Amino acid sequence: MAAKAGGREDVRGLALYGYPQCPYCRRVLGAIEALDxxxxxRNTMQESERRRELVEATGRGQVPVLRIESADGDVEWMPESEDIVRYLEERFGER
Incomplete structure (x- = not known):
């Protein structure tokens, strides 16, 4: 489940780890959809490999977490739905 493509190439390094039934994940998914x-x-309830990746990277399985990979290959893991929504709005919102 992802929002429809908005033709933005700058989202290529992003992936959301979570699952649709999680209320905090739904908050982030709503922002993703609103921003098109x-x-x-990366569904951590249905894909055990995704959950394993999350735990290995962050030390815990709490969701949502936004994986942000920069063009140079550096990876940042951003937890907390409010922080993720704020990041997405600041990066992709109307200017």
């Missing part, structure tokens, strides 16, 4: 972004959802 195509950020893939």
């Amino acid at each position: 972004l195509d950020v893939p959802l």
Whole structure:
């Protein structure tokens, strides 16, 4: 589940780790949809490999977490739905 593609190439390094039934994940998914972004959802409830990736990277399985990979390959893991929504709005919102 991801929002429809908005033709933005600058979302390529993003992936949301979580699952649709999680209320905090739904908050982030709503922001992704409102911003018309195509950020893939890595479903940690249905895909055990995705959950393993999350735990290995962050030390815990709490969701949502936004994986942000920069053009140079550096990876940042951003937890907390409010922080993720704020980041997406600041980066992709109307200017």
